[in-house]
Amino acid sequence: MTWTGKRVLVTGGLGFLGSNLTRALVAEGATVRVLDALLDLYGGNRFNLEGVDAQVFVGDIRDADVVSRAVEGVDVVFHIAAQTSHVDSMSDPYTDLDMNCRGNLIVLDAVRRQGARLVYAGTRGQYGRLAYVPVDEKHPSNPTDIYGIHKQAAEQQCFLWGRVHGFPVTSLRINNTYGPRHQMKHGKYGILNWFIRLAMENRPITVYEPGQQLRDYNYIDDVTEAFLLAGSRNEAVGEAFNLGSGSSIRFVDLVDEIVKAAGTGKRVMIPWPKDREVIEVGDYLADISKIEQFLGWRPRVGLEDGLARTVAFYQAHQEEYWS
Ligand SMILES: NC(=O)c1ccc[n+]([C@@H]2O[C@H](COP(=O)([O-])OP(=O)(O)OC[C@H]3O[C@@H](n4cnc5c(N)ncnc54)[C@H](O)[C@@H]3O)[C@@H](O)[C@H]2O)c1
Incomplete structure (x- = not known):
């Protein structure tokens, strides 16, 4: 079609x-x-x-x-x-x-x-x-x-x-x-995007310790x-x-990648708050073989490339997203 x-x-x-x-x-x-x-x-x-x-x-x-x-x-x-x-x-x-x-x-x-x-x-x-x-x-x-x-x-x-x-x-x-056109006003959802803003503003990024859970973006x-x-x-x-990327990354390593892409920001480890701990899902990695088999879909943009594109977008349009 x-x-x-x-x-x-x-x-x-x-x-x-x-x-x-x-x-x-x-x-x-x-x-x-x-x-x-x-x-x-x-x-x-x-x-x-x-x-x-x-x-x-x-x-x-x-x-x-x-x-x-x-x-x-x-x-x-x-x-x-x-x-x-x-x-x-x-x-x-x-x-x-x-x-x-x-x-x-x-x-x-x-x-x-x-x-x-x-x-x-x-x-x-x-x-x-x-x-x-x-x-x-x-x-x-x-x-x-x-x-x-x-x-x-x-x-x-x-x-x-x-x-x-x-x-x-x-x-x-x-x-x-993650990527361009996400809300960047708060971290209630879309935490990766929020962390990009914190890094771009050279603010500390708090990670609940030890931050070893696997994530897929x-x-x-x-x-x-x-x-x-x-x-x-x-x-x-x-x-x-x-949907998924086909590979996972530890949460702490993801934050380090964000800091690298932004060129500013800093990771800080803190204990889990109660309201987050009770809804935490643990390790996550999606099997994406079904959509690949049925529809021929595979993700094409890797994390390093995607983060660089995202940072560039918000650098160019910060005033439309920051408030
Ligand atoms: N972004 C992610 O990482 C992610 C992950 C899993 C699932 N999803 C799903 O994707 C969808 C969109 O997520 P998003 O990240 O684009 O969120 P978003 O907040 O950027 O977009 C949602 C849009 O829906 C509008 N909206 C919300 N409630 C509405 C209502 N009652 N009537 C009319 N409009 C309403 C909002 O104004 C907003 O523009 C959701 O269904 C979410 O569950 C998103």
């Missing part, structure tokens, strides 16, 4: 993943609509789509009227808008439920009426603490926080509604992602490419796919 002439909706399209995807879709010839509530604390930022020919609806996925209007006439919906903070999901579980499950059902019902194709933005958090690494898509779901539980429930809502009502669904279980362009394949290839329909 080519994107030329396709009509697409991206929920959360002013945020990090959504805006990078919107830019790629427009470049590929799609007609793109974006639905985003521009909520405080989240990554919505009008600058993310500056100069991009996309129609923006400012509205909430929990508002059935605006969702209906946004979905009307589209061929493919990328449902990316969500409550994204693991920590906030534990202090305010009802908001997480409202956005990530009830809001998801509102989007699904509009997709059902339209008969559009759906790609859902899932998360590695659906697995929780791993029984084995690398984690494949058959690993049991055992989330360590409310966010992971609701994202898992929402993915199941998507597959169920698609099966019962006959529309195509794909889920990407997205890994930690993707550069945003690779995630965007996975979305494009998930929304266009027949082999993707009815499937959930892990």
Whole structure:
């Protein structure tokens, strides 16, 4: 399938993943609509789509009227808008439920009426603490926080509604992602991006000791490419796919790489705070053989290259992201 002439909706399209995807879709010839509530604390930022020919609806996925209007006439919906903070999901579980499950059902019902194709933005958090690494898509779901539980429930809502009502669904279980157009105002989520800001400002970067847990990161362009394949290839329909880099790095080493890329900043080790320790998932490494086999996707941007590109982007556009 080519994107030329396709009509697409991206929920959360002013945020990090959504805006990078919107830019790629427009470049590929799609007609793109974006639905985003521009909520405080989240990554919505009008600058993310500056100069991009996309129609923006400012509205909430929990508002059935605006969702209906946004979905009307589209061929493919990328449902990316969500409550994204693991920590906030534990202090305010009802908001997480409202956005990530009830809001998801509102989007699904509009997709059902339209008969559009759906790609859902899932998360590695659906697995929780791993029984084995690398984690494949058959690993049991055992989330360590409310966010992971609701994202898992929402993915199941998507597959169920698609099966019962006959529309195509794909889920990407997205890994930690970094790169241009992420929010850089706080470290509540997207910690790697936040650490890049701290390093660029030559501030200390605190790591919970001993920081030996394995992590797996993707550069945003690779995630965007996975979305494009998930929304266009027949082999993707009815499937959930892990994203990952194919290799892991210890958290302390990651921080040292960030400091190296920025040329400033400093790692400082501190004990684990209680609210973080209880939701910590331990080592994480994704098995990405399924998406490679089904869709031919493999990440192309390595950590050193990705960090250099990210630092260069924020050096050039700091004033749009720092406050
Ligand atoms: N970034 C990552 O590392 C990562 C990892 C795993 C999964 N994900 C998933 O990817 C998705 C997007 O993450 P992101 O990093 O781009 O976050 P982001 O905050 O940059 O983007 C989310 C966008 O959704 C919008 N939004 C939030 N709630 C909304 C609502 N109720 N109605 C309408 N718009 C709303 C926000 O304004 C924001 O622009 C989420 O579903 C998240 O669970 C992200």
